[in-house]
Amino acid sequence: MNDIENFIHELESALSKAPGKVTEDVLEYYKEYIDDAQKEGFSDNEILLKIGSPYKIANAALTEAIIQSTNIHPGPVNLIKTSRKVYGRGITRAAKSMSLGLVSIVPMLLALLFYISSAVFGMAAPVIAAFLAYSIVINPSLVVSDILGQAGLILTIFTICLFIAWAFWKCANGLTKATMYIFKKMVNKTKAENSDTDQSAKKKRPALKALGITLAALLIIGLILSSMSGIFPRYFALWNSQKPDSTIIIDKSFPSSGLTKISINTLNSNIEVVSYEGNAVEIVYEQPPYFKLDLENNNNALLLQETSNGRLPLIDYFSIHEGMTKMTLKLPGNMKGIDLYLVTKGGDVEIRTSVRSINVDTYNGDITIHTPDGKYNGKLKSANGKVNIISDNPEAIK
Amino acid sequence: MKRGILDGLVLSILKKGETYGYELTEEVSKVLDIADMTLYPILRRFEAQGYLSTYSVEYSGRLRKYYKITDAGLKHLDKISKEFLELRDIIDMVVKERDHNE
Numbered sequence: 001m002n003d004i005e006n007f008i009h010e011l012e013s014a015l016s017k018a019p020g021k022v023t024e025d026v027l028e029y030y031k032e033y034i035d036d037a038q039k040e041g042f043s044d045n046e047i048l049l050k051i052g053s054p055y056k057i058a059n060a061a062l063t064e065a066i067i068q069s070t071n072i073h074p075g076p077v078n079l080i081k082t083s084r085k086v087y088g089r090g091i092t093r094a095a096k097s098m099s100l101g102l103v104s105i106v107p108m109l110l111a112l113l114f115y116i117s118s119a120v121f122g123m124a125a126p127v128i129a130a131f132l133a134y135s136i137v138i139n140p141s142l143v144v145s146d147i148l149g150q151a152g153l154i155l156t157i158f159t160i161c162l163f164i165a166w167a168f169w170k171c172a173n174g175l176t177k178a179t180m181y182i183f184k185k186m187v188n189k190t191k192a193e194n195s196d197t198d199q200s201a202k203k204k205r206p207a208l209k210a211l212g213i214t215l216a217a218l219l220i221i222g223l224i225l226s227s228m229s230g231i232f233p234r235y236f237a238l239w240n241s242q243k244p245d246s247t248i249i250i251d252k253s254f255p256s257s258g259l260t261k262i263s264i265n266t267l268n269s270n271i272e273v274v275s276y277e278g279n280a281v282e283i284v285y286e287q288p289p290y291f292k293l294d295l296e297n298n299n300n301a302l303l304l305q306e307t308s309n310g311r312l313p314l315i316d317y318f319s320i321h322e323g324m325t326k327m328t329l330k331l332p333g334n335m336k337g338i339d340l341y342l343v344t345k346g347g348d349v350e351i352r353t354s355v356r357s358i359n360v361d362t363y364n365g366d367i368t369i370h371t372p373d374g375k376y377n378g379k380l381k382s383a384n385g386k387v388n389i390i391s392d393n394p395e396a397i398k
Numbered sequence: 399m400k401r402g403i404l405d406g407l408v409l410s411i412l413k414k415g416e417t418y419g420y421e422l423t424e425e426v427s428k429v430l431d432i433a434d435m436t437l438y439p440i441l442r443r444f445e446a447q448g449y450l451s452t453y454s455v456e457y458s459g460r461l462r463k464y465y466k467i468t469d470a471g472l473k474h475l476d477k478i479s480k481e482f483l484e485l486r487d488i489i490d491m492v493v494k495e496r497d498h499n500e
Contacts, residue, residue, distance in 0.1 A: 025442070026438060028463070029438050029441075032418070032463060033419045033420050033423065036418070036420030036421075037420060050423075050427075057438065060438075060439045061439055061442070064439045064443060
């Protein structure tokens with residue numbers, strides 16, 4: 001193998017990882033050049049001296065090519081590959097383009113962050129859809145319009161997630177191009193041109209367009225279905241603290257003898273505890289159409305649990321507002337030896353009677369306790385609300 | 399700095415007429431010492447940016463690639479020339495100042 005063949009061989013192996021037809025292109029260029037130079041009567045040594053190191057040539061061509069190809073096909077994989085290459089090369093010439101290198105890190109990291117966000121939303125879409133579908137399956141008691149509504153909500157949330165993912169992806173691609181622009185400057189050390197020809201080379205893919213139209217259609221169908229079922233007004237009523245029209249009142253009595261513990265859990269209803277001139281424990285519950293009340297009476301303990309009936313998806317996981325519907329617990333005036341355990345996410349709690357112990361845990365709501373001497377037993381906790389202890393003599397309701 | 403000059407030089411050589419790799423290198427090396435520089439990435443970049451177009455012609459049994467400047471390339475050359483003219487004024491001033499002080 002003579003020196004020229006050796007040079008070509010080294011160049012070829014240094015370019016083995018080049019994308020597209022870069023290797024072919026570079027080799028063709030230098031073979032042609034060497035051929036012409038030989039015809040002009042230069043010796044092999046002279047020619048090789050003129051050309052320089054094959055590794056330098058390969059590195060320059062390779063870096064140029066991957067920046068170019070990432071600019072045309074932006075994406076996380078290409079971004080990482082190119083960044084590794086450019087920063088790897090950059091370290092060797094750090095003194096020359098340190099400032100540009102530092103500047104380029106900002107859009108590069110932002111682009112990566114946006115790609116990750118895009119992936120998160122893209123993956124969240126089917127997960128949320130599956131989760132909502134599951135919530136329909138486990139609530140077979142729903143009326144037909146609500147199944148449509150839930151399906152509509154699934155479609156809406158699913159498509160919105162995908163649109164957000166798409167928007168993040170587009171922004172990330174823009175940031176990748178910005179990074180490539182700085183990389184070009186870094187590598188060329190000349191004024192980089194953000195040429196339009198780069199973009200015109202990219203063809204619009206019809207499959208992507210069809211997908212976009214399908215998504216938009218799904219979103220519209222989803223919105224129509226969910227508004228037909230009245231899910232949106234229900235959420236709005238909850239948020240706006242309005243009692244829904246279809247609220248019903250449930251009134252139930254329990255014998256008070258032997259009862260030592262009453263637990264109440266609500267999602268978004270207020271709880272009021274009062275004493276009255278009666279002999280039984282009475283519960284008056286304003287039930288909105290999206291909640292149901294589970295009652296459990298074990299000998300000496302009474303448990304009241306407000307749960308979602310599935311007609312307002314995800315309500316268990318959000319605390320929208322202070323509750324607008326009310327659950328009133330009426331205790332006989334002489335019933336003092338009782339422990340109260342009250343938990344509510346969105347509701348307020350007000351206690352107008354003295355009992356053995358009061359334990360309250362609220363997320364958004366306020367806690368108000370009326371006692372004759374400002375003293376009480378138990379624990380009060382409100383994550384975002386106020387706790388008021390009022391010293392007055394609570395009057396029994398007749 | 400030298401590379402910015404190289405960009406302008408390559409385009410101005412191509413403006414005079416189409417040429418091929420070896421000839422171009424020879425033309426450039428008449429003016430600039432490019433032993434450690436390579437023209438290939440510049441040509442490739444110009445091609446990608448649409449400043450020049452290429453075509454191959456058969457020459458003594460093999461293909462020879464010719465480079466031709468485009469309208470976009472001429473415009474870019476114009477821009478570079480204007481920058482160089484501004485630079486020349488600055489250089490003139492600096493050099494005159496030095497002569498004056500001596």
